[in-house]
Amino acid sequence: MTTATHVDYRLSQLDELEAESIHIFREVAAEFEKPVLMFSGGKDSIVMLRLAEKAFYPAKIPFPVLQVDTGFDFPEVLQTRDNWVNRLGVRLIVASVEEAIKDGVVVDDGKTSRNRLQIGTLLNAIEEEGFTAAFGGGRRDEEKARAKERVYSHRDEFGQWDPKMQRPELWSLYNGRLHEGEHMRIFPLSNWTELDIWHYIGREGIEIPSIYFSHQRKVFERDGMLLTESEFNPLRSGESVEERTVRFRTVGDLTLTGCVESEADTIDKIIDEIAIARVTERGATRGDDRFSEAAMEDRKKEGYF
Amino acid sequence: MGTPDLTKAQVAEQTREMDLLRFATAGSVDDGKSTLIGRLLLDSKSIFEDQLEAVESTSKSRGYDYTDLALLTDGLRSEREQGITIDVAYRYFATPNRKFIIADTPGHVQYTRNMVTGASTADLGLVLVDARQGLTEQSRRHAVILSLLRVPHLVLAVNKMDLVDYSEEVFEKIHREFQQFATKLNIPDLEVIPISALKGDNVVNRSENMPWYEGSSLMHHLEHIHVASDRDLVDVRFPVQYVVRPKSDDHHDYRGYGGQVAGGVLKPGDEVVVLPSGMTSTIQGIDLFETELEEAYPPMSVTVRLDDDVDVSRGDMIARVKNAPKPSQDIDAMVCWMTNTPLRPRQKLAIKHTTRTARALVKDVQYRLDVNTLHRDQETKELGLNEIGRIQLRTTVPLLCDPYSKNRTTGSFILIDEATGVTVGAGMILSGS
């Protein structure tokens, strides 16, 4: 006799997404020689870390974490990163844009944004360490160009993404075959939406950088965005600093990442806010995404996250 | 980790939460698929202001009188320039009851390959037809592919009803014709709905223009269809994916088998068999992170511990002693071929089935299936790009498989070209021996 503890064996959609992501983490750990998890310190990469933690528990996560340090990162984000890395006991590799510039790996012409210089820095780190699979926190709901992205996204020996080279992905059977010098970007959060991420953070009660929550901050306006006051971001003529109640929807290079005025100081309030805020996180606060509709696609081809 | 600590009340609470429906869309060019998806996204408030503004301004600059909702789901630039979509795109929207993932498969080039890909994970297939044209060869092909892929629910949306004066007669004719055709296929659940994607009739709300239609709106149907019972809850299948061995002081003796349940319900205390070795043991515990579970069922990802120190590794399968798949090296299957160089007898390929990878030799191409007429062409001994046929394979190691009709996870495989590393085929097992 079976005792039906579940009326109908349904899984909630968050549980189903979690199960799918855990499956992806285990598949990659089993089939790739040298995986690495790309960690920005943002909410998506924190959810990735949480899922990786669950996939291998009670063993430690069997691969290191790679962070690209733009030199302009929020201190709160670095703090959260350190807390996570220490608690999980994973190895942290920091690839610095500053050093990549010094070593001539990338060229800072004064016009190129740090987010963009991250590409070269990242590819260099992947090549130097010989990583064959790099987990990224990209989601298909973020941007039109991402809607066709695979979970396993193939990159050639130049780290480039070629839409025509992408393999059909059927059922949950992932094809991880590579040639020498190639690597795979892995997107375990492909099917998650921004709201799913927040619901999951709330449900799991996990630490995210404090700048996601409403706080007082000295900010100034530039190109219609609210940027934080910082020594890295000298004021231009006509700009003035004032204190406002704000929070960040994405974290990245602080000279380019805008914040929004918000009173949301808990996860629930953030969820309420997103449910009615009708602007994509990128559209709202990522300076370097706004230049052209196809900007994202171009950067992806070059090997952006 | 002590005794199981997930109470029934908590579980009930959990099941009340929003669940997930994955569906694949299909339609010929201009049947209105993009417009319909745009409308579902818009009406479920899944469109952001900046996205909508971009689409409004593009529509204006192109001189359209109305906002072209189809632009919302428009893909990559090269495709935009050619004005076509050539790949499966995934879209997301949610209502208070359910989250939806749409696998949007385009209507032309590489058609079959894309549709097979989109349908492989779908709980439901949505086929669009233009009411003015009725059923076409393409709509029949869409239905055939969905039934081959065992997508359990099918909706035929008869679109552009506004252009046929919302005529019951036109709708009924298409309805009857399709129902008749569907009897030849394997479609457990079929619904036919008259809509206007452009005007919104029967998309979210029941239309006042078609009082003769007594069924529910498309959205209502998508929200209420029952999908959990489509999964096999009887035959226990647990492909071992990853062996969890902490080798730490705290968990010195821990040895667990990570995997995603592919079928049946697993419980601690169950007697199980490990394939292909045939060793038997008992489930000691089932872990999901720090929680010990009372049971695990598809598609949960869990870690299973066994009582005995049996040798288990990736690629093995845990099943019930009296209900286990037969290890098979001779595989009879339907295959969709996805690359330019044809599939031929004597060809050697890599095969990935659940968590097991092996090599396979193509012994025979038995017939090519004409997906328009269902005719079996036994003359041809090869399968070209986008063709589907029945083949026989011999594998280097036994696969622990079931017929695809019984289990979509343990019944499916992909074929990989060993030289290029590209996925070249998708297979659905008929039988193994």
Ligand SMILES: Nc1nc2c(ncn2[C@@H]2O[C@H](COP(=O)(O)OP(=O)(O)O)[C@@H](O)[C@H]2O)c(=O)[nH]1
């Ligand atoms: N009158 C009318 N036109 C429609 C309807 N649905 C789509 N269309 C139009 O049909 C054309 C093709 O639609 P589109 O969504 O791009 O088709 P797709 O190729 O299937 O994605 C566009 O001009 C739409 O505005 C409908 O229900 N009624």
